[in-house]
Amino acid sequence: MIWNEKIECMERDELEELQLKRLQETVKRAFDKIPYYNKKYTENNVFPEDIETLKDIEKLPFITKDDLRESYPFGLFAVDRKKITEVHSSSGTTGKPVVSGYTPKDLDTWSETIARGLTMMGLGEEDIIQNTHGYGLFTGGFGVHYGSHKIGATIIPISTGQTRRQIEIMKDFGTTCLIFTPSYGIHLGEVAIEEGIDPKELGVKAIGFGAEMWTEEIRQKVEDIFGAKAYNIYGLTELMGPGVGIECEAQNGLHIPEDIYYPEIIDPNTLKNLGPNEKGELVLTNLYREGMPIIRFRTKDITSITYEPCECGRTLARMSRITGRSDDMIKVKGVAIFPSQIETALLKAGDVEPHYLIIVTRPHVLDEIEVKVEASKDLFFDGVKEMVNVKDRIAKSIENETGIRVKVTLVEPKSLPRFEGKAKRVIDERNLH
Amino acid sequence: MIWNEKIECMERDELEELQLKRLQETVKRAFDKIPYYNKKYTENNVFPEDIETLKDIEKLPFITKDDLRESYPFGLFAVDRKKITEVHSSSGTTGKPVVSGYTPKDLDTWSETIARGLTMMGLGEEDIIQNTHGYGLFTGGFGVHYGSHKIGATIIPISTGQTRRQIEIMKDFGTTCLIFTPSYGIHLGEVAIEEGIDPKELGVKAIGFGAEMWTEEIRQKVEDIFGAKAYNIYGLTELMGPGVGIECEAQNGLHIPEDIYYPEIIDPNTLKNLGPNEKGELVLTNLYREGMPIIRFRTKDITSITYEPCECGRTLARMSRITGRSDDMIKVKGVAIFPSQIETALLKAGDVEPHYLIIVTRPHVLDEIEVKVEASKDLFFDGVKEMVNVKDRIAKSIENETGIRVKVTLVEPKSLPRFEGKAKRVIDERNLH
Ligand SMILES: [Zn+2]
Ligand SMILES: [Zn+2]
Numbered sequence: 001m002i003w004n005e006k007i008e009c010m011e012r013d014e015l016e017e018l019q020l021k022r023l024q025e026t027v028k029r030a031f032d033k034i035p036y037y038n039k040k041y042t043e044n045n046v047f048p049e050d051i052e053t054l055k056d057i058e059k060l061p062f063i064t065k066d067d068l069r070e071s072y073p074f075g076l077f078a079v080d081r082k083k084i085t086e087v088h089s090s091s092g093t094t095g096k097p098v099v100s101g102y103t104p105k106d107l108d109t110w111s112e113t114i115a116r117g118l119t120m121m122g123l124g125e126e127d128i129i130q131n132t133h134g135y136g137l138f139t140g141g142f143g144v145h146y147g148s149h150k151i152g153a154t155i156i157p158i159s160t161g162q163t164r165r166q167i168e169i170m171k172d173f174g175t176t177c178l179i180f181t182p183s184y185g186i187h188l189g190e191v192a193i194e195e196g197i198d199p200k201e202l203g204v205k206a207i208g209f210g211a212e213m214w215t216e217e218i219r220q221k222v223e224d225i226f227g228a229k230a231y232n233i234y235g236l237t238e239l240m241g242p243g244v245g246i247e248c249e250a251q252n253g254l255h256i257p258e259d260i261y262y263p264e265i266i267d268p269n270t271l272k273n274l275g276p277n278e279k280g281e282l283v284l285t286n287l288y289r290e291g292m293p294i295i296r297f298r299t300k301d302i303t304s305i306t307y308e309p310c311e312c313g314r315t316l317a318r319m320s321r322i323t324g325r326s327d328d329m330i331k332v333k334g335v336a337i338f339p340s341q342i343e344t345a346l347l348k349a350g351d352v353e354p355h356y357l358i359i360v361t362r363p364h365v366l367d368e369i370e371v372k373v374e375a376s377k378d379l380f381f382d383g384v385k386e387m388v389n390v391k392d393r394i395a396k397s398i399e400n401e402t403g404i405r406v407k408v409t410l411v412e413p414k415s416l417p418r419f420e421g422k423a424k425r426v427i428d429e430r431n432l433h
Numbered sequence: 434m435i436w437n438e439k440i441e442c443m444e445r446d447e448l449e450e451l452q453l454k455r456l457q458e459t460v461k462r463a464f465d466k467i468p469y470y471n472k473k474y475t476e477n478n479v480f481p482e483d484i485e486t487l488k489d490i491e492k493l494p495f496i497t498k499d500d501l502r503e504s505y506p507f508g509l510f511a512v513d514r515k516k517i518t519e520v521h522s523s524s525g526t527t528g529k530p531v532v533s534g535y536t537p538k539d540l541d542t543w544s545e546t547i548a549r550g551l552t553m554m555g556l557g558e559e560d561i562i563q564n565t566h567g568y569g570l571f572t573g574g575f576g577v578h579y580g581s582h583k584i585g586a587t588i589i590p591i592s593t594g595q596t597r598r599q600i601e602i603m604k605d606f607g608t609t610c611l612i613f614t615p616s617y618g619i620h621l622g623e624v625a626i627e628e629g630i631d632p633k634e635l636g637v638k639a640i641g642f643g644a645e646m647w648t649e650e651i652r653q654k655v656e657d658i659f660g661a662k663a664y665n666i667y668g669l670t671e672l673m674g675p676g677v678g679i680e681c682e683a684q685n686g687l688h689i690p691e692d693i694y695y696p697e698i699i700d701p702n703t704l705k706n707l708g709p710n711e712k713g714e715l716v717l718t719n720l721y722r723e724g725m726p727i728i729r730f731r732t733k734d735i736t737s738i739t740y741e742p743c744e745c746g747r748t749l750a751r752m753s754r755i756t757g758r759s760d761d762m763i764k765v766k767g768v769a770i771f772p773s774q775i776e777t778a779l780l781k782a783g784d785v786e787p788h789y790l791i792i793v794t795r796p797h798v799l800d801e802i803e804v805k806v807e808a809s810k811d812l813f814f815d816g817v818k819e820m821v822n823v824k825d826r827i828a829k830s831i832e833n834e835t836g837i838r839v840k841v842t843l844v845e846p847k848s849l850p851r852f853e854g855k856a857k858r859v860i861d862e863r864n865l866h
Binding site for chain 1: 505506507514515516517518519520521522534537540558559567568569570574575581582585586587588589590591592602605606
């Protein structure tokens with residue numbers, strides 16, 4: 001079933017017409033109602049009437065998290081604060097948090113994006129959705145909550161924690177859909193098994209997961225544990241919340257509700273727009289947001305977008321799984337690579353600890369990458385011959401993931417630096433030469 | 434302002450007509466659609482057509498928490514489970530939890546009850562409500578959330594915890610209403626003061642508090658801390674959630690939305706109905722609930738109801754502050770007294786620890802009560818004369834609270850038994866004689 005067939009299966013030219021109309025309205029309203037945009041656009045000498053085609057969006061300056069912080073708390077509201085009925089916020093590890101405001105119409109639009117996604121996951125009014133995301137300023141919990149209301153499913157707003165109770169409720173209520181972060185889902189499955197319950201017997205038919213980086217291996221693990229298909233849900237509090245992209249049954253990219261979000265992909269270094277299927281940073285624009293329209297927000301998330309028809313029948317574009325953050329991107333020999341790719345390669349190769357350091361140098365003309373990896377304790381005592389084998393295996397695995405040949409160095413267990421919070425994985429020494 | 438003047442200021446005869454119509458519909462629907470009621474009513478030889486007047490409700494058997502547990506999880510739904518869009522649950526310290534199910538219409542009815550209450554508290558679309566209740570299976574968070582949507586205020590669904598962030602957000606967002614439990618509210622105020630912020634300067638204009646027992650002293654403390662009026666919100670997950678009673682600006686009893694809940698007061702021993710202004714156990718009936726109508730639920734909460742006109746202009750009945758639980762009630766010389774009253778009296782008297790034991794005996798014809806109280810360490814070393822003074826003070830304080838003269842015995846610090854969980858405060862030896 002398709003929730004909103006008219007929109008989700010619209011011909012592209014018709015969709016682009018709708019997008020252009022909404023983009024023009026949004027830019028005009030932002031310029032007229034929000035001093036921050038007015039000043040920024042005036043400084044950049046770009047005005048609402050310059051938006052004559054969709055491509056003209058490229059004339060507009062980007063908005064970053066810093067802009068949102070500067071406008072904290074309510075500087076980007078396009079309506080009187082009285083008209084805002086709900087406020088969310090992303091905590092942010094540094095500096096002031098970022099605020100997201102919603103009118104009743106915005107909450108309905110947000111619900112609509114999730115309703116489409118839950119329908120893609122095969123859910124309807126007969127389903128019981130157990131939502132283990134936290135409810136609070138974070139948008140994870142409320143997005144699915146409102147979307148579930150919209151499709152008329154039964155929502156269990158259990159929120160995080162109380163794992164044993166979660167399992168009891170799954171059994172007693174007959175939960176057919178679980179919403180979780182991959183790591184909590186795996187924990188939930190492990191606890192069920194400890195309690196002597198086979199998670200596969202619980203009757204779960206679909207899983208929605210998000211709010212964390214993941215790999216196909218992690219998806220596979222989650223699906224194996226619960227015997228159910230797991231669908232990725234992507235979103236950002238700044239833009240509205242979860243629902244910017246949700247996978248359909250083809251599990252081959254996340255459909256973007258393009259009547260609501262306008263996606264672009266840019267090269268994070270040159271800031272130039274890239275074409276379909278090219279990997280780069282996702283930039284998003286609210287096309288249909290009353291309370292707080294965000295225009296050309298740099299998400300820092302790395303993905304690519306395809307406009308090819310999907311086997312599910314929907315014509316809406318699909319974004320690929322997020323493979324990294326543009327902050328972490330290293331450009332080597334013209335190829336963009338990410339620490340997360342190295343991590344995936346190491347996991348696949350085995351015999352090493354998930355502690356590594358990527359060192360980029362340019363000894364002559366060409367870039368070189370060295371990946372230092374901690375050997376597992378066992379391996380370290382197995383001697384040189386075994387270590388050479390493992391090094392080869394890792395190098396091949398990395399080449400498979402990234403297309404680049406790197407030098408692998410195995411180091412003693414616990415010899416690499418440990419980090420509190422976000423780990424520093426890359427040392428780029430190229431600027432020194 | 435009054436949210437729903439037509440209902441909230443309705444003439445009593447008109448209101449009773451509406452109540453009777455809704456009661457008849459509810460009983461008929463419960464009998465026809467819910468096997469549990471059908472069986473129970475048939476066994477008690479009472480049938481929907483027996484409800485010809487409001488007073489006929491007394492013919493119906495009570496529903497207790499045990500009935501709800503027996504029907505766990507979905508045995509009291511009056512509609513196909515598919516039509517239920519949200520499920521809540523009260524955890525309960527013993528046995529299976531109790532489930533509460535809602536159709537979209539029920540969620541709207543629930544919002545309506547809270548919208549009336551928030552309006553009583555003087556709130557409207559210009560207000561910013563910071564909701565520190567937890568969101569989850571517990572109904573505390575969602576009740577105010579939905580009610581805030583209804584009146585068009587700005588809800589900040591911050592949920593529990595992160596006290597420093599709560600204070601920062603109060604300051605930055607300009608919160609005008611706080612929703613908390615009294616104990617968390619007092620903590621929030623203390624932390625603000627520690628941070629060098631005077632909570633009175635934060636611009637809070639109303640506080641909604643609930644989910645805990647409280648006294649006028651606690652209300653006074655909360656109001657002093659924030660320089661704002663604090664209004665009590667009462668409710669039960671079984672019946673819907675918060676909103677069964679909310680105080681108006683007169684702060685003289687909680688208005689019950691009687692078109693939605695039908696309240697009765699019974700003597701918890703004889704189970705006979707009591708009249709207006711008589712203290713007893715509150716029994717509640719859902720008059721307007723589609724998903725899961727609860728009829729004559731014994732709340733175990735002790736209160737009284739007045740039908741006298743309120744100075745605010747509303748005609749809806751008012752319940753008094755909950756003063757205890759019927760499980761804990763002791764009937765002595767025809768008077769109902771509660772451990773909570775003894776506790777209040779001890780707090781007022783001072784110089785003693787909040788550890789006490791109430792022993793009821795009937796040495797001859799008349800009941801006697803002895804209250805054993807732990808003296809404070811200091812007092813215990815001050816000697817006999819001081820102890821006699823304190824005993825007198827305590828006895829007078831208890832007489833003030835309960836109207837009953839008791840024997841007070843001071844015991845050594847730490848000599849009374851300690852309890853994990855719910856303390857056993859009463860030893861009733863009267864049945865032994
Ligand atoms: Zn598809
Ligand atoms: Zn009143």
